Amino acid sequence: xxxxxxxxxxxxxxxxxxxxxxxxxxxxxxxxxxxxxxxxxxxxxxxxxxxxxxxxxxxxxxxxxxxxxxxxxxxxxxxxxxxxxxxxxxxxxxxxxxxxxxxxxxxxxxxxxxxxxxxxxxxxxxxxxxxxxxxxxxxxxxxxxxxxxxxxxxxxxxxxxxxxxxxxxxxxxxxxxxxxxxxxxxxxxxxxxxxxxxxxxxxxxxxxxxxxxxxxxxxxxxxxxxxxxxxxxxxxxxxxxxxxxxxxxxxxxxxxxxxxxxxxxxxxxxxxxxxxxxxxxxxxxxxxxxxxxxxxxxxxxxxxxxxxxxxxxxxxxxxxxxxxxxxxxxxxxxxxxxxxxxxxxxxxxxxxxxxxxxxxxxxxxxxxxxxxxxxxxxxxxxxxxxxxxxxxxxxxxxxxxxxxxxxxxxxxxxxxxxxxxxxxxxxxxxxxxxxxxxxxxxxxxxxxxxxxxxxxxxxxxxxxxxxxxxxxxxxxxxxxxxxxxxxxxxxxxxxxxxxxxxxxxxxxxxxxxxxxxxxxxxxxxxxxxxxxxxxxxxxxxxxxxxxxxxxxxxxxxxxxxxxxxxxxxxxxxxxxxxxxxxxxxxxxxxxxxxxxxxxxxxxxxxxxxxxxxxxxxxxxxxxxxxxxxxxxxxxxxxxxxxxxxxx
Numbered sequence: 001x002x003x004x005x006x007x008x009x010x011x012x013x014x015x016x017x018x019x020x021x022x023x024x025x026x027x028x029x030x031x032x033x034x035x036x037x038x039x040x041x042x043x044x045x046x047x048x049x050x051x052x053x054x055x056x057x058x059x060x061x062x063x064x065x066x067x068x069x070x071x072x073x074x075x076x077x078x079x080x081x082x083x084x085x086x087x088x089x090x091x092x093x094x095x096x097x098x099x100x101x102x103x104x105x106x107x108x109x110x111x112x113x114x115x116x117x118x119x120x121x122x123x124x125x126x127x128x129x130x131x132x133x134x135x136x137x138x139x140x141x142x143x144x145x146x147x148x149x150x151x152x153x154x155x156x157x158x159x160x161x162x163x164x165x166x167x168x169x170x171x172x173x174x175x176x177x178x179x180x181x182x183x184x185x186x187x188x189x190x191x192x193x194x195x196x197x198x199x200x201x202x203x204x205x206x207x208x209x210x211x212x213x214x215x216x217x218x219x220x221x222x223x224x225x226x227x228x229x230x231x232x233x234x235x236x237x238x239x240x241x242x243x244x245x246x247x248x249x250x251x252x253x254x255x256x257x258x259x260x261x262x263x264x265x266x267x268x269x270x271x272x273x274x275x276x277x278x279x280x281x282x283x284x285x286x287x288x289x290x291x292x293x294x295x296x297x298x299x300x301x302x303x304x305x306x307x308x309x310x311x312x313x314x315x316x317x318x319x320x321x322x323x324x325x326x327x328x329x330x331x332x333x334x335x336x337x338x339x340x341x342x343x344x345x346x347x348x349x350x351x352x353x354x355x356x357x358x359x360x361x362x363x364x365x366x367x368x369x370x371x372x373x374x375x376x377x378x379x380x381x382x383x384x385x386x387x388x389x390x391x392x393x394x395x396x397x398x399x400x401x402x403x404x405x406x407x408x409x410x411x412x413x414x415x416x417x418x419x420x421x422x423x424x425x426x427x428x429x430x431x432x433x434x435x436x437x438x439x440x441x442x443x444x445x446x447x448x449x450x451x452x453x454x455x456x457x458x459x460x461x462x463x464x465x466x467x468x469x470x471x472x473x474x475x476x477x478x479x480x481x482x483x484x485x486x487x488x489x490x491x492x493x494x495x496x497x498x499x500x501x502x503x504x505x506x507x508x509x510x511x512x513x514x515x516x517x518x519x520x521x522x523x524x525x526x527x528x529x530x531x532x533x534x535x536x537x538x539x540x541x542x543x544x545x546x547x548x549x550x551x552x553x554x555x556x557x558x559x560x561x562x563x564x565x566x567x568x569x570x571x572x573x574x575x576x577x578x579x580x581x582x583x584x585x586x587x588x589x590x591x592x593x594x595x596x597x598x599x600x601x602x603x604x605x606x607x608x609x610x611x612x613x614x615x616x617x618x619x620x621x622x623x624x625x626x627x628x629x630x631x632x633x634x635x636x637x638x639x640x641x642x643x644x645x646x647x
Contacts, residue, residue, distance in 0.1 A: 004044060005236070006531070009141030011041040012050045012207050019050075047145065049138050050204070070129045075217055077108060077124040077161070079290055080273065082297040086255075086609060089274070090248055092296050096281065098274040099225035100254045101242040102261065103297055104212055105268035106165030107193045111137065114157045116147040123197055133197050136206040140164065143211045144236045158218035160237065164211050166193050167266045172347035172401050174208040185353070187374050189268050213237035214273075225277050244277060249576030252610045253602060255298065256578075271299035304363045305338075306376055307331045309356055312343065314403075316391045318417025319495055322403040324349050326360075326372070333364040341370050347401035349383045357381075389413075415447070416440060418493050422448045425491035425499075426480040427589035430473055438462045448491075448547065451477055452554040479587065482557040484594050485512060492544045496536030501529075505537075510561040516541060516548070572600030573645055577612035580604045582625040584617050585639055592642070599646045613637045 018034050042051060083089055110130060112120035121137030122130035137143050166174065166189040175186055181202070186192035196205055213232045222228050226244055233239055241261070245251045251274070258272045276282065276294040285293035311327040324343040331338050341362055343349055352372075354360075357379025364370040388395055389405035391413035396403045405411050416436065423431050428451070439445040444458045454477065459470035483491075486502040489512075497505075508526055509515045518541075523534035552558075579596050581589060581603065592615075593603045604611055607628040614629045615637045629636060637645075 003531075005141065005144075008041065008045050008048070009207075011037055011044070012048060012139075012141060015041055015050050016204055016207060045145075049135075050207070069132045070125065071120060071122045071132050072129055073110060073122070073125075073127070074159070076127045076287075077110060077130065078127055078287055078292055080295050080297040081291040081293075082271075082299055084299055084301045086252075086298075089251070089296065089298050093245075093251055093274060094248065097244060097246045097277040098251070099229070099242055099277050100245050100251065100258075101214055101240045101273050101275070102258055102267075102269050103271040103273045103299075104163040104165050104240060105190050105270040106163040107190075107197060109133070109137070109162060109164045109211065111143065111160045111162075112157065113147055113160065116149055118143070118145045131197070135203045136197060139204055139206040140209050140211050141207065142238045147235050156218065158216060160213050160232065160235075161215040161217065162211055162213040162237070163240070164193055164197070164209055165189065165267060166209050168268075168344070168348070169266060169401050170208040170210070172345075172351045174205065175351040177205065177208070185351070187352075211238065212240040214240055214242075222279055224279060225275050228279070245274075247576065252578070256602075256604070256610065259300065271297055273297045302363050303333050304361055304373065305331045305333050306359055306361050307338075309354065309358045309360060311356060312349070312354065314386050314390050316389055316405055316411060316413035316417075318414055318421055318493055320405045320408055320411065320414050321399075322346070322386065322389060322396055322405060324354075326354070328360070328362075331362075333362070333370055336364070338362070338364070338370050341372055343372060345401050346385055346398065346403040349385070353378060353383050355379055355381050355383050412440075419445065419448050419451070421493040422451075422491040425493075426483055426487055427591065427593075428480055429476045429584060429589065430469070431476065435462060435465070435473075447550070449550045449554045452481065452551075452556070479591070481555055482559060484559050485510070485515070485561050487594065488512070488551075488556070488558045489515065492540070492547065494537060494540030494544060496533040496540065501533070501537075504529075506561045512548075512558045512560070516545075572598065573647075574599040574601030574612075577601045578604045578610050579613055579615060579642070580607050580611050580625060580629075581615045582623055583621065585615075592639075595646055596642075607632065607634060613642075615639060615642045 014037050015034075018037070038051065041048060083092075108124040110120070110122050110124070111118060112122075118134070118137070120132070121134040121143075122132055124130055138145060168189065171186070171189040171192065174192065179185055183202075186195065193209060196202065196209075213235075214229075216222065216228050216232055219228075219231065222231065229239055229242055241258075243250075243254055245254055255272060258269065261267075262269045274296050276285075282292070282294045287293060307328040307330075309326045309328055313325050313327065314322050315325065316322050323345060326341050326343050328339060328341055343354060348354075352375055354375070355378075358375050359377040361373040361376050362370050363373050385403060386396065389407065389411060392405065392407050392411040394405050394407040394411065397406055398404075405414065408414050419440075420433055420436055423436065431451075436445065439454065439458075439462065442458070442461060444454055445451060454474065456467070456470040456474050459465050459473050460467060465473070485506045486499060489497070489502040489506070490499045504526055505515065505518070505523065509518055509522075518538065520531065520534040520538050523529050523537055524531055529537075574596060577600075579601050581592065585592055596603055601612075607614060607625050609632060611629070611632070611634050613635045614625060616626060617639065619626070619636050619638075626636075628634075
């Protein structure tokens with residue numbers, strides 16, 4: 001069902017693209033090719049409005065409605081009570097288990113189904129009356145227009161509530177589509193959702209939107225939020241990232257996870273939402289005139305500022321993507337001096353027409369990476385993309401929204417980036433980026449396996465490396481010849497998977513041989529993996545097959561995962577405790593982190609109120625982590641203290 005829905009979304013976009021180009025006098029495909037696509041869509045979804053759409057219809061509304069009528073909500077759509085304080089959240093959640101979900105930065109939407117068919121779609125409005133947007137909702141590929149029968153409530157009338165949003169990738173493509181129609185270029189994914197919902201025309205542009213369902217009304221026999229999400233998924237709705245949380249450490253971990261998603265995700269997030277798991281509490285507690293008493297949203301207090309772009313630089317990553325970074329006039333945000341800010345990808349630069357001289361607004365929430373928000377005042381001119389890779393000069397290609405250097409085998413940035421990623425993932429101490437560059441410049445290292453062939457004599461030819469340091473570097477490299485399976489896999493640098501992903505995968509496939517046999521279907525069957533990431537992982541493993549064989553050939557040993565060890569970790573001595581490491585350790589950091597996790601703990605990258613202890617070799621250090629630990633009163637451990645706790 002999910003695969004069919006995805007195919008419908010692709011067909012709608014192709015049909016609309018080719019139809020618009022045809023009526024604009026610029027046909028892109030033959031009539032035969034177009035008819036084939038339209039016929040496939042007609043078979044899969046006979047009633048889709050894309051089949052009814054005629055002409056470019058720049059100002060034509062496919063339903064022909066002259067206005068947006070207002071419709072009453074049978075149950076008011078209220079706002080959420082929110083807090084920026086973890087202490088307030090802790091007090092609110094300490095009595096009952098909660099369901100945690102991401103808080104998507106979009107627009108609330110109510111969908112009403114009668115006998116399985118979509119009959120109403122309305123915005124939140126003032127909470128009592130919403131605007132009728134059924135014509136637009138019919139274009140959203142992730143909103144089912146007919147529900148499968150036999151599932152709770154589908155034989156009567158039910159209401160599904162959720163969030164309508166625009167992903168970063170879709171926004172960039174939508175911006176181009178709007179400009180092609182002669183419309184003003186949109187300013188942000190969230191604003192364009194609200195803007196198009198309120199318009200009386202261009203209903204078809206809603207095909208770029210997506211919908212997450214998170215509530216179900218009219219099915220009174222559902223006892224828990226867990227069951228609610230299970231039923232919504234069974235009805236064919238996409239669901240936001242969610243998890244049942246029973247303890248405060250679990251809630252803290254979920255908040256950290258959401259905050260990391262805010263940095264790198266495709267979906268705009270502005271916090272997390274927590275709902276009491278037992279739906280009987282919902283009825284018992286009820287609501288105020290403003291908000292339900294059984295839900296609480298948590299946000300990180302954000303600070304915004306304006307600055308001017310002084311320069312846009314482009315750098316090639318280890319995966320070959322050439323990413324833009326704006327050098328801006330220095331500005332202070334959340335206590336930090338900001339001089340650089342990522343512009344995400346090439347299409348992002350085009351969508352906002354970003355260039356030198358633009359005054360932009362940026363935001364930083366807590367310790368989250370600063371983000372570009374919008375252009376305040378645009379300078380004259382148009383954006384400019386590089387044509388060649390800044391590292392190897394190869395002609396760049398546009399892959400969806402990113403510029404990519406296809407020269408993966410010879411591009412210096414991709415080769416050095418892959419080796420540096422391995423060094424960091426497996427924890428080779430003292431082998432810095434600068435020393436790696438020197439090793440590569442001398443011709444001693446050209447690939448990851450070469451690290452395990454380096455001799456002390458070669459290292460002593462590097463600047464400022466003497467006999468003692470050379471011996472130490474070799475010893476540090478040798479200490480990583482035996483690695484836990486998730487650490488080994490993470491070091492390969494496969495797109496779409498990080499340490500957490502590999503830990504989830506190896507809980508199912510416990511050996512390297514088993515991982516290499518996995519299919520896309522096997523990975524999709526693991527909770528939390530979508531088809532796209534599964535495809536990236538399987539493709540990546542095949543592409544790294546020779547590298548894996550070469551690493552095994554130079555003597556690396558990969559420890560299989562012991563399922564009993566993972567079970568024991570839940571009740572380990574560090575269960576629910578977050579540990580932050582700083583400074584030099586006697587063992588490779590990856591090994592120490594694995595020990596912490598095996599003892600039930602988690603490893604944090606930054607010191608915060610959630611940190612239980614900081615492990616360091618120098619308690620008097622003036623590093624930022626140690627300063628933050630002293631400011632917050634976080635206890636400081638030596639490596640021996642940590643070992644005693646773990647044992």
